[in-house]
Amino acid sequence: MKISIAIDGPAAAGKSTVAKKIAEILGYTYIDTGAMYRAFTWYCMENGVNCESEEECCALIPEVTIKLRPNGQVLCNDIDITREIREPRVSGNVSYIASYKDIRLFLVDQQRKMAAKHSVIMDGRDIGTYVLPDADVKIFQIASVETRAVRRYDENISKGIPCTLEEIENDVRKRDYIDSHRDFAPLKCAHDAITLDTSFMTVEEVVNAIIEIINKKLKEKEENNA
Ligand code: DC
Numbered sequence: 001m002k003i004s005i006a007i008d009g010p011a012a013a014g015k016s017t018v019a020k021k022i023a024e025i026l027g028y029t030y031i032d033t034g035a036m037y038r039a040f041t042w043y044c045m046e047n048g049v050n051c052e053s054e055e056e057c058c059a060l061i062p063e064v065t066i067k068l069r070p071n072g073q074v075l076c077n078d079i080d081i082t083r084e085i086r087e088p089r090v091s092g093n094v095s096y097i098a099s100y101k102d103i104r105l106f107l108v109d110q111q112r113k114m115a116a117k118h119s120v121i122m123d124g125r126d127i128g129t130y131v132l133p134d135a136d137v138k139i140f141q142i143a144s145v146e147t148r149a150v151r152r153y154d155e156n157i158s159k160g161i162p163c164t165l166e167e168i169e170n171d172v173r174k175r176d177y178i179d180s181h182r183d184f185a186p187l188k189c190a191h192d193a194i195t196l197d198t199s200f201m202t203v204e205e206v207v208n209a210i211i212e213i214i215n216k217k218l219k220e221k222e223e224n225n226a
Contacts, residue, residue, distance in 0.1 A: 003028065003119040004134075005214060006127035009141035010187060011175040012152035012168075014198055015123040018141070018206045020072075023121045025211065031068060031114055033124035033131070034094075036107045038085035039066045039076045041094040051093040058102045066110070086156065088163050091171050095178035098125075104184060125179055128190035137217045138193035139210055147199045148172050 005028065007015045016032050023030035041051060043064050049056045067075040074082045084090065097103055104126075111131050114120060124131065128138035143151070149169035156163045179187040189195060194213055198206045 002116075003136050003218070004115050004132050005121040006132050006135040006138045006190070006193075007121065007123040007141055007210070008125055008127050008129070008139070008187070008190070008193065010125075010148065010179065011172050012148035013141045013143050014148075014151055014203065014206065015141050017203055018210060019121050019123045021203070021207045022210055022214075025207070026121070026214070027119075028121045029070070029114070029118040031111060031120050031122040032072075032074075033107070033111055033122060033127065035068060035074045035085060036066050036110070037098045037103075038090050038094050039074050039081060040064060040103055040107070041090050041097045042081050042085050043076050044097065045089065045093065051096045054100045057097060058100055061102060061106050064106075066107070083159070083161075086159060086161055088156075088161070088167060088171065091175070095175045095182075099178060099182040099184070101184045108185075125187040126185035128193050129188055130185040133190075136221065137214050138190050139213065140189040140193040140195045141206070142195060142197050143199045145169065145172055145176070 005022070007019050009015050016034070020030050022028070044051050044057050044060060047060065049060065051057060065077050069075065072082065073080055074085055108131050111122065115122065115132055122132065128135055128140070146169070149165060149172050152172065153163060153165045153168045156168070196206065196209060201209070
């Protein structure tokens with residue numbers, strides 16, 4: 001039986017850190033959908049396209065191939081851009097790219113195909129509401145802006161990506177706004193999702209809490225089907 005777990009929430013809420021660990025523990029495939037929007041953004045920037053021009057960005061769709069490797073590598077047209085997609089210049093533009101309907105349809109199609117093949121834990125903004133509305137378990141992971149900014153700042157510094165805390169906090173606020181106000185598939189909690197405020201939780205606590213929710217939900221489903 002194929003299982004799908006959706007983890008949505010605002011920027012830098014720690015979704016990918018916990019989703020990766022849960023995927024490892026449960027043996028599911030982890031799919032970082034944000035990395036796909038970031039890869040598309042990187043490609044636009046590499047080609048000198050203005051990320052605020054929907055028309056110019058969408059015109060690149062036929063020439064873009066994005067691959068997520070099981071080891072976490074992100075490839076765009078076979079170029080390894082795992083590190084580049086985390087740079088502040090990409091973070092600062094990705095919300096524009098993610099607001100363009102045709103780019104979303106292009107990437108959502110790939111995300112649904114991956115979920116049809118494997119048991120997945122997929123993180124993003126619209127997984128429970130749009131990409132996988134029938135996901136077995138839906139989590140909406142949140143944390144305060146200040147907590148999220150510190151988490152993302154620490155992550156960037158540990159990866160050697162230069163940034164300031166102020167720059168990160170501004171970026172997080174800007175992305176929250178654009179991601180939740182776009183017309184098509186905005187960031188929103190699904191009506192059947194469980195909200196988890198992780199502001200005062202450690203990574204281990206979040207991982208354990210989500211695994212507990214998954215086990216409970218899957219058991220309930222099994223009982224209902226029996
Ligand atoms: O999770 P992240 O910060 O790597 O995501 C990068 C951007 O991509 C984020 O600002 C919103 C967008 N995104 C989206 O719109 N839908 C998704 N499913 C995943 C990410």
